[in-house]
Amino acid sequence: MKVYNQLLAIKEKKGAGYLVLIDPDKQDVDHAIRLAQTCEAAGVDALLVGGSLLLANVFDETVKGIKKNCSLPVIIFPGSTKQISRHADAILFLSLISGRNPESLIGGQVVAAPIIKSIQLEPISTGYMFIESGTVTSALFMSDTRPIPREKPDIAAAHALAAQYIGMQCVYLEGGSGAKYSVPDDVVGAVASYVDLPIICGGGIRTPDEAREKVLSGASFIVTGTIIERDSNPALIKAFADAIHVKE
Ligand code: 1GP
Numbered sequence: 001m002k003v004y005n006q007l008l009a010i011k012e013k014k015g016a017g018y019l020v021l022i023d024p025d026k027q028d029v030d031h032a033i034r035l036a037q038t039c040e041a042a043g044v045d046a047l048l049v050g051g052s053l054l055l056a057n058v059f060d061e062t063v064k065g066i067k068k069n070c071s072l073p074v075i076i077f078p079g080s081t082k083q084i085s086r087h088a089d090a091i092l093f094l095s096l097i098s099g100r101n102p103e104s105l106i107g108g109q110v111v112a113a114p115i116i117k118s119i120q121l122e123p124i125s126t127g128y129m130f131i132e133s134g135t136v137t138s139a140l141f142m143s144d145t146r147p148i149p150r151e152k153p154d155i156a157a158a159h160a161l162a163a164q165y166i167g168m169q170c171v172y173l174e175g176g177s178g179a180k181y182s183v184p185d186d187v188v189g190a191v192a193s194y195v196d197l198p199i200i201c202g203g204g205i206r207t208p209d210e211a212r213e214k215v216l217s218g219a220s221f222i223v224t225g226t227i228i229e230r231d232s233n234p235a236l237i238k239a240f241a242d243a244i245h246v247k248e
Contacts, residue, residue: 003046003073003090004124004169007221010045011198015247016215018240020044021077021177021202021225023051024062032062035232036070042234043241048223049088050077052138052177063087075124079139081112086119092172093123097159098130099145126200127163127171131156131183133204137176150181153190160191160199168197173219175203178226182210185217192218208236208243215246 001009010017020039022032036047047070049063063085067074076083076091084091093116096104116123130140130147140147148156160171173183173191182204191199201214202223211222222244228237242248 003075003122006073007046008198011220013247014045014245016219016244017045017221018043018211018244019046019048019075019200019202019221019223020228020237021048021050021223022062022066023177023225023229024049024059025051025053025055026229028056029058029062029065033065033069035228036066036072038232038234039228039237040070040072042237043245044072044237045241046073046075048075048077048092050079050083052079052142054080054082059083060085060087076121078112079142081108081115084112084115084119084121086121088121090122090124091116092126092128094126094128094172095168096130096143096145097127097163098148099143101143101145104143104145124170125168127160127166127168127197128174129156129159129171130174130176131187131203133175133182134180135176135178135204137179137203139174139176150184150187153184153187156187157190157194160195160197164195164197170198170200170220171195172200172202175205177203179204182206183214185213188214188217188219208239211240212243212246215244
């Protein structure tokens, strides 16, 4: 089954899915593998692998190591066209629709698409949207774009509807890794009530309660990175999974 369909099945069964982001720059390969195994045992549904930069240059090795030692789906969450690996199961094929930078709207995609086809990686077409989060995060800085103001849910909803009409498979409401504030619940709610696409929401989510609020507001998938990097305690990961799986 395609990874996208697996994700939809998880949402259907559990109410929402929990995705943990592993940034290859934030730990060595062995630690990334151990973290992936802890995530699997604690009820995480899939792993995202990616980062804004590639300082350590161990992207492919990290994806390969995780795939070999963990059975969760591994989805690339690319910070650039350099982050493509044949060892992954799928890639979020991002277009940064909240910005007006042609490179991140279509330029990088044209470079990446033939590579993705040649290695038969499943692309998941994703309308990627930065929501202002009290911080200039690395991803926002690198994109050279402005985020959608956090008090303008209508603007976020209009962007998401455009993604749906263009034919994208999901939207990602992004506060940015390490954001001061997560995406506001009313922004999630406005998008969820306006479009039919699954909503991935991440950036600055630090507690299971906060994650659950996003799901109750309409998010289909919650992403955490920083909090689990800081504290990869299995009990905390399980608490996130339990809070997000609202149907279980
Ligand atoms: C970033 O949404 C992810 O793309 C995760 O953010 O590191 O703040 O959890 P955090």
